[in-house]
Amino acid sequence: QITLMESGPTLVKPTQTLTLTCTFSGFSLNARGVGVGWVRQPPGKALEWLALIYWNDEKRYSPSLESRLTITKDTSRNQVVLTVTNMDPVDTATYYCAHEPFCIGGSCPLDFWGQGILVTVSS
Amino acid sequence: DIQMTQSPSTLSASVGDRVTITCRASQSISMWLAWYQQKPGRAPKLLIYKASSLESGVPSRFSGSGSGTEFTLTITSLQPDDFATYYCQYYNYNWGVTFGPGTRVDIK
Numbered sequence: 706q707i708t709l710m711e712s713g714p715t716l717v718k719p720t721q722t723l724t725l726t727c728t729f730s731g732f733s734l735n736a737r738g739v740g741v742g743w744v745r746q747p748p749g750k751a752l753e754w755l756a757l758i759y760w761n762d763e764k765r766y767s768p769s770l771e772s773r774l775t776i777t778k779d780t781s782r783n784q785v786v787l788t789v790t791n792m793d794p795v796d797t798a799t800y801y802c803a804h805e806p807f808c809i810g811g812s813c814p815l816d817f818w819g820q821g822i823l824v825t826v827s828s
Numbered sequence: 829d830i831q832m833t834q835s836p837s838t839l840s841a842s843v844g845d846r847v848t849i850t851c852r853a854s855q856s857i858s859m860w861l862a863w864y865q866q867k868p869g870r871a872p873k874l875l876i877y878k879a880s881s882l883e884s885g886v887p888s889r890f891s892g893s894g895s896g897t898e899f900t901l902t903i904t905s906l907q908p909d910d911f912a913t914y915y916c917q918y919y920n921y922n923w924g925v926t927f928g929p930g931t932r933v934d935i936k
Contacts, residue, residue: 742925744872744925744927751915751927751928751929751930752864752866752872752915752917752927752930753927754917754924754925754926754927757924757925765923765924765925766924767924768829801871801872803871811860811878811921812860812919812920812921812922813877813919814862814874814877814917814919815872815874815917815919815925816874816877816883818871818872818873819871820871821871
């Protein structure tokens with residue numbers, strides 16, 4: 706059974722760096738083709754993809770946020786960490802991590818999601 | 829960057845109605861299109877992948893079609909549990925992910 710859980714601060718100040726951890730179970734990030742991604746959703750707004758990291762340490766970032774994002778993995782701890790620099794009130798959102806399975810012949814969507822963590826940016 | 833649009837943005841329907849939501853990509857994305865359902869306060873749930881493949885455990889009243897730049901999600905007989913927001917998503921190993929703006933389905 707695949708589960709993911711986000712953790713980190715729920716309140717950060719403007720200009721601070723946000724560090725979120727996704728702790729997962731039920732799969733290995735050493736397995737071929739597997740990935741973990743981050744998606745956020747401001748209150749009442751649409752989903753926004755942020756970043757993905759794969760089993761082979763390949764990374765993908767949202768072009769609009771790439772300069773502020775870093776995604777890393779710790780396979781021994783079954784964790785993926787996302788950092789977002791220079792936080793602003795517009796970054797207030799629920800942040801989700803999610804699992805991408807291996808699919809023969811191509812890409813795969815995010816199939817299992819964490820419950821999300823609401824991060825508020827305010828002084 | 830590939831942009832995704834959805835129509836309508838809001839849809840009012842009754843239980844038993846047939847509902848169709850359209851998603852368009854700014855350029856061809858082949859069949860790399862998924863559909864998600866999201867209820868308030870909950871994480872998105874994967875319904876359809878590769879444009880028309882039904883995710884395990886998803887009721888058969890949900891179906892997807894399309895390729896290239898135009899895709900549809902159809903719910904053949906809307907159930908009370910289906911009132912939610914639906915998102916399309918382009919996904920590609922080489923380029924990442926883009927979500928559509930969402931379509932809210934509410935009770936008429």
